[in-house]
Amino acid sequence: MCGRYATSRTPSDLARDFEAGLSDAAAGLVADYNVAPTDTAPLVIGRIDASSPGVPPAREVVAAAWGLVPSWAKDRSIGNRMINARSETVAEKPAFRRAFAARRAVVPADGYYEWYAGQDAGTSKQPKQPFFITDPDRSGLGLAGLYEFWRPTPDADWLLTFTVLTTSAEDAEGRIHDRAPLLVPTTALDEWLAPRPLDGEHWRELLVPATPGRLVAYPVDRAVGNVRNNGPHLVEPVALS
DNA sequence: CCAGACGTTGTT
DNA sequence: GTCTGG
DNA sequence: CCAGACGTTGTT
DNA sequence: GTCTGG
Numbered sequence: 001m002c003g004r005y006a007t008s009r010t011p012s013d014l015a016r017d018f019e020a021g022l023s024d025a026a027a028g029l030v031a032d033y034n035v036a037p038t039d040t041a042p043l044v045i046g047r048i049d050a051s052s053p054g055v056p057p058a059r060e061v062v063a064a065a066w067g068l069v070p071s072w073a074k075d076r077s078i079g080n081r082m083i084n085a086r087s088e089t090v091a092e093k094p095a096f097r098r099a100f101a102a103r104r105a106v107v108p109a110d111g112y113y114e115w116y117a118g119q120d121a122g123t124s125k126q127p128k129q130p131f132f133i134t135d136p137d138r139s140g141l142g143l144a145g146l147y148e149f150w151r152p153t154p155d156a157d158w159l160l161t162f163t164v165l166t167t168s169a170e171d172a173e174g175r176i177h178d179r180a181p182l183l184v185p186t187t188a189l190d191e192w193l194a195p196r197p198l199d200g201e202h203w204r205e206l207l208v209p210a211t212p213g214r215l216v217a218y219p220v221d222r223a224v225g226n227v228r229n230n231g232p233h234l235v236e237p238v239a240l241s
Numbered sequence: 242c243c244a245g246a247c248g249t250t251g252t253t
Numbered sequence: 254g255t256c257t258g259g
Numbered sequence: 260c261c262a263g264a265c266g267t268t269g270t271t
Numbered sequence: 272g273t274c275t276g277g
Contacts, residue, residue, distance in 0.1 A: 001260085003260025005260095037260075037276085038276070071254075072247085078248090080277090081249070083249075083260080084248080084250075093247075096248090112260095166250090224260095225262075227261070227277045228262095228277085
Protein backbone atom coordinates (compact mmCIF):
# COMPACT_ATOMS: atom_id res chain seq x y z
CA MET A 1 0.00 0.00 0.00
CA CYS A 2 1.25 3.33 -1.01
CA GLY A 3 4.34 2.37 -2.95
CA ARG A 4 3.82 4.88 -5.74
CA TYR A 5 2.13 8.28 -5.96
CA ALA A 6 1.77 11.50 -7.95
CA THR A 7 2.78 15.01 -6.93
CA SER A 8 2.35 17.63 -9.62
CA ARG A 9 1.80 20.93 -7.90
CA THR A 10 4.59 23.47 -8.24
CA PRO A 11 6.84 24.04 -5.22
CA SER A 12 5.75 27.67 -5.04
CA ASP A 13 2.07 26.65 -5.02
CA LEU A 14 2.80 24.20 -2.21
CA ALA A 15 4.67 26.85 -0.23
CA ARG A 16 1.75 29.23 -0.63
CA ASP A 17 -0.94 26.68 0.26
CA PHE A 18 0.94 25.29 3.26
CA GLU A 19 2.02 28.80 4.35
CA ALA A 20 5.58 27.56 4.21
CA GLY A 21 9.01 28.68 3.14
CA LEU A 22 10.72 27.04 0.17
CA SER A 23 14.22 25.57 0.15
CA ASP A 24 16.45 26.01 -2.89
CA ALA A 25 16.45 22.28 -3.59
CA ALA A 26 12.67 22.06 -3.37
CA ALA A 27 12.25 25.03 -5.69
CA GLY A 28 13.86 22.99 -8.47
CA LEU A 29 11.45 20.05 -8.25
CA VAL A 30 9.13 19.41 -11.16
CA ALA A 31 5.78 17.64 -11.48
CA ASP A 32 6.11 13.89 -10.97
CA TYR A 33 3.20 11.56 -11.79
CA ASN A 34 5.14 8.44 -10.88
CA VAL A 35 7.02 8.96 -7.63
CA ALA A 36 8.80 5.70 -6.75
CA PRO A 37 10.89 4.74 -3.72
CA THR A 38 14.32 6.50 -3.74
CA ASP A 39 12.91 9.36 -5.86
CA THR A 40 13.18 12.93 -4.59
CA ALA A 41 9.92 14.75 -3.94
CA PRO A 42 8.63 17.78 -2.02
CA LEU A 43 8.02 17.43 1.71
CA VAL A 44 6.50 19.85 4.23
CA ILE A 45 8.24 19.99 7.60
CA GLY A 46 8.09 22.18 10.71
CA ARG A 47 11.06 24.26 11.79
CA ILE A 48 11.75 25.32 15.34
CA ASP A 49 11.82 29.08 15.71
CA ALA A 50 13.83 29.56 18.89
CA SER A 51 13.29 33.32 18.84
CA SER A 52 9.51 33.02 19.24
CA PRO A 53 8.65 30.41 21.83
CA GLY A 54 4.99 29.41 21.90
CA VAL A 55 4.46 30.35 18.27
CA PRO A 56 3.66 27.42 15.94
CA PRO A 57 6.81 26.30 14.09
CA ALA A 58 7.44 27.85 10.73
CA ARG A 59 6.86 25.43 7.89
CA GLU A 60 9.19 24.75 5.02
CA VAL A 61 8.88 22.86 1.77
CA VAL A 62 12.05 20.81 1.30
CA ALA A 63 13.27 18.16 -1.14
CA ALA A 64 13.60 14.64 0.28
CA ALA A 65 14.09 11.09 -1.02
CA TRP A 66 11.39 8.47 -0.44
CA GLY A 67 12.53 5.67 1.88
CA LEU A 68 13.60 6.72 5.36
CA VAL A 69 17.28 6.12 6.12
CA PRO A 70 17.82 6.04 9.91
CA SER A 71 20.70 8.16 11.15
CA TRP A 72 22.66 5.06 12.19
CA ALA A 73 22.46 3.36 8.77
CA LYS A 74 25.73 2.28 7.15
CA ASP A 75 24.44 2.99 3.68
CA ARG A 76 21.30 4.45 2.21
CA SER A 77 19.98 1.24 0.66
CA ILE A 78 18.08 0.43 3.85
CA GLY A 79 15.70 3.18 2.74
CA ASN A 80 14.36 0.84 0.03
CA ARG A 81 12.62 -1.10 2.79
CA MET A 82 11.46 1.93 4.79
CA ILE A 83 8.94 3.51 2.44
CA ASN A 84 6.00 2.85 4.78
CA ALA A 85 5.73 2.86 8.59
CA ARG A 86 2.89 1.15 10.39
CA SER A 87 1.11 3.71 12.53
CA GLU A 88 0.32 1.02 15.09
CA THR A 89 4.01 0.52 15.93
CA VAL A 90 5.78 3.60 14.60
CA ALA A 91 6.43 5.03 18.07
CA GLU A 92 8.43 1.96 19.13
CA LYS A 93 10.24 0.71 16.04
CA PRO A 94 13.99 1.46 16.19
CA ALA A 95 14.04 2.65 12.60
CA PHE A 96 11.22 5.17 13.07
CA ARG A 97 10.81 6.17 16.71
CA ARG A 98 13.31 9.05 16.67
CA ALA A 99 11.77 10.54 13.56
CA PHE A 100 8.30 10.00 14.99
CA ALA A 101 9.23 11.89 18.16
CA ALA A 102 10.65 14.96 16.48
CA ARG A 103 10.55 14.85 12.69
CA ARG A 104 7.02 14.39 11.44
CA ALA A 105 6.14 15.62 7.97
CA VAL A 106 3.43 16.00 5.37
CA VAL A 107 3.90 14.49 1.93
CA PRO A 108 2.03 16.58 -0.65
CA ALA A 109 0.34 14.26 -3.14
CA ASP A 110 -2.29 14.46 -5.87
CA GLY A 111 -3.15 10.87 -5.01
CA TYR A 112 -1.56 7.44 -4.80
CA TYR A 113 -1.57 4.28 -6.89
CA GLU A 114 -2.74 0.89 -5.79
CA TRP A 115 -2.50 -2.36 -7.77
CA TYR A 116 -5.41 -4.76 -7.49
CA ALA A 117 -5.04 -8.40 -8.42
CA GLY A 118 -8.10 -9.91 -10.09
CA GLN A 119 -10.69 -11.99 -8.24
CA ASP A 120 -8.75 -15.10 -9.11
CA ALA A 121 -5.46 -13.63 -8.04
CA GLY A 122 -2.69 -16.16 -8.11
CA THR A 123 -4.52 -18.66 -10.29
CA SER A 124 -4.71 -16.45 -13.36
CA LYS A 125 -1.78 -14.86 -15.11
CA GLN A 126 -3.76 -11.69 -15.50
CA PRO A 127 -1.57 -8.71 -14.69
CA LYS A 128 -2.53 -6.46 -11.81
CA GLN A 129 -4.65 -3.43 -12.59
CA PRO A 130 -3.41 -0.13 -11.20
CA PHE A 131 -5.91 2.36 -9.72
CA PHE A 132 -5.41 5.99 -8.81
CA ILE A 133 -6.89 7.07 -5.47
CA THR A 134 -7.44 10.82 -5.15
CA ASP A 135 -9.72 13.48 -3.73
CA PRO A 136 -12.71 14.29 -5.95
CA ASP A 137 -12.20 18.06 -5.74
CA ARG A 138 -8.52 17.82 -6.69
CA SER A 139 -7.38 20.09 -3.88
CA GLY A 140 -4.48 17.80 -3.05
CA LEU A 141 -3.73 15.37 -0.24
CA GLY A 142 -1.30 15.65 2.65
CA LEU A 143 0.00 12.20 3.52
CA ALA A 144 1.29 11.69 7.06
CA GLY A 145 5.03 11.13 6.97
CA LEU A 146 8.28 11.16 8.93
CA TYR A 147 11.70 12.36 7.84
CA GLU A 148 15.28 11.80 8.87
CA PHE A 149 18.74 13.23 8.25
CA TRP A 150 21.55 10.92 7.20
CA ARG A 151 25.05 11.26 5.80
CA PRO A 152 27.55 8.57 4.83
CA THR A 153 30.56 10.35 6.40
CA PRO A 154 30.93 13.27 8.79
CA ASP A 155 32.07 15.58 6.01
CA ALA A 156 29.43 14.58 3.44
CA ASP A 157 26.25 16.50 2.70
CA TRP A 158 23.11 15.59 4.62
CA LEU A 159 20.55 13.47 2.82
CA LEU A 160 16.92 14.04 3.72
CA THR A 161 14.64 11.00 3.46
CA PHE A 162 11.01 10.27 4.36
CA THR A 163 8.44 7.53 4.92
CA VAL A 164 4.62 7.39 4.72
CA LEU A 165 2.47 6.18 7.62
CA THR A 166 -0.09 3.44 6.99
CA THR A 167 -3.08 2.05 8.86
CA SER A 168 -5.75 -0.60 8.45
CA ALA A 169 -8.99 0.85 7.18
CA GLU A 170 -12.35 0.10 5.68
CA ASP A 171 -14.08 2.05 2.94
CA ALA A 172 -17.60 3.54 2.81
CA GLU A 173 -19.03 0.13 1.93
CA GLY A 174 -17.32 -1.48 4.90
CA ARG A 175 -14.83 -3.45 2.81
CA ILE A 176 -11.47 -3.79 4.45
CA HIS A 177 -8.59 -2.49 2.40
CA ASP A 178 -5.58 -4.08 3.97
CA ARG A 179 -3.52 -0.97 4.44
CA ALA A 180 -4.13 2.69 3.61
CA PRO A 181 -1.91 5.75 3.95
CA LEU A 182 -2.90 8.30 6.61
CA LEU A 183 -3.85 11.89 5.80
CA VAL A 184 -3.11 15.00 7.83
CA PRO A 185 -6.18 17.28 7.77
CA THR A 186 -5.44 20.99 7.46
CA THR A 187 -6.67 21.53 11.01
CA ALA A 188 -4.05 19.09 12.33
CA LEU A 189 -1.02 20.56 10.53
CA ASP A 190 0.45 22.53 13.41
CA GLU A 191 0.17 19.71 15.92
CA TRP A 192 1.49 17.09 13.51
CA LEU A 193 4.43 19.16 12.30
CA ALA A 194 5.54 20.38 15.72
CA PRO A 195 9.17 19.13 16.07
CA ARG A 196 8.74 17.64 19.52
CA PRO A 197 7.22 14.51 21.06
CA LEU A 198 3.44 14.17 20.86
CA ASP A 199 1.36 13.95 23.97
CA GLY A 200 -0.10 10.47 24.51
CA GLU A 201 -2.19 8.69 21.89
CA HIS A 202 -4.32 11.67 20.93
CA TRP A 203 -2.44 12.04 17.67
CA ARG A 204 -4.15 8.95 16.26
CA GLU A 205 -7.41 10.89 16.12
CA LEU A 206 -5.76 13.69 14.18
CA LEU A 207 -5.10 11.49 11.16
CA VAL A 208 -7.60 10.13 8.66
CA PRO A 209 -7.20 7.01 6.48
CA ALA A 210 -7.01 7.69 2.74
CA THR A 211 -9.31 4.89 1.65
CA PRO A 212 -10.65 4.26 -1.85
CA GLY A 213 -14.11 4.62 -0.26
CA ARG A 214 -13.58 8.03 1.26
CA LEU A 215 -11.72 9.23 -1.80
CA VAL A 216 -12.33 8.30 -5.43
CA ALA A 217 -10.55 5.36 -7.07
CA TYR A 218 -10.43 4.67 -10.79
CA PRO A 219 -8.38 2.44 -13.11
CA VAL A 220 -5.40 3.94 -14.92
CA ASP A 221 -2.95 2.89 -17.60
CA ARG A 222 -0.74 -0.09 -16.71
CA ALA A 223 2.19 2.01 -17.96
CA VAL A 224 2.48 3.49 -14.46
CA GLY A 225 3.96 0.16 -13.36
CA ASN A 226 7.26 1.03 -15.03
CA VAL A 227 9.09 3.75 -13.10
CA ARG A 228 10.56 5.11 -16.34
CA ASN A 229 7.10 6.22 -17.45
CA ASN A 230 5.80 9.60 -16.35
CA GLY A 231 3.37 12.34 -17.30
CA PRO A 232 -0.18 13.49 -16.60
CA HIS A 233 -1.68 10.71 -18.74
CA LEU A 234 -0.80 8.28 -15.96
CA VAL A 235 -3.55 9.72 -13.73
CA GLU A 236 -6.20 9.77 -16.49
CA PRO A 237 -9.02 7.22 -16.14
CA VAL A 238 -9.02 4.27 -18.55
CA ALA A 239 -11.72 1.71 -19.39
CA LEU A 240 -11.25 -1.75 -17.93
CA SER A 241 -10.87 -4.46 -20.57
C1' DC B 242 29.88 -11.35 25.26
C1' DC B 243 29.48 -10.34 19.81
C1' DA B 244 26.79 -10.39 15.45
C1' DG B 245 23.17 -8.89 13.03
C1' DA B 246 18.99 -6.58 12.43
C1' DC B 247 16.70 -2.39 12.32
C1' DG B 248 10.58 -2.90 7.54
C1' DT B 249 6.17 -3.33 4.88
C1' DT B 250 2.95 -5.28 1.72
C1' DG B 251 0.30 -8.96 -0.06
C1' DT B 252 -1.17 -13.78 -0.80
C1' DT B 253 -2.46 -18.61 0.06
C1' DG C 254 22.37 3.94 18.14
C1' DT C 255 19.95 0.08 20.35
C1' DC C 256 17.82 -4.27 20.74
C1' DT C 257 17.55 -9.38 19.99
C1' DG C 258 19.29 -13.84 19.36
C1' DG C 259 22.81 -17.13 19.93
C1' DC D 260 4.80 -0.32 -5.52
C1' DC D 261 6.69 -2.86 -10.08
C1' DA D 262 10.51 -4.24 -13.23
C1' DG D 263 14.55 -6.49 -13.88
C1' DA D 264 18.41 -8.95 -12.49
C1' DC D 265 20.14 -13.08 -10.74
C1' DG D 266 28.05 -13.30 -12.41
C1' DT D 267 33.19 -13.26 -12.87
C1' DT D 268 37.72 -12.10 -14.57
C1' DG D 269 40.71 -8.79 -16.07
C1' DT D 270 41.78 -4.42 -18.35
C1' DT D 271 41.64 0.61 -19.82
C1' DG E 272 12.10 -17.59 -6.05
C1' DT E 273 14.09 -13.44 -4.20
C1' DC E 274 16.58 -9.27 -4.03
C1' DT E 275 17.79 -4.59 -5.78
C1' DG E 276 16.98 -0.34 -7.98
C1' DG E 277 14.03 3.27 -9.39
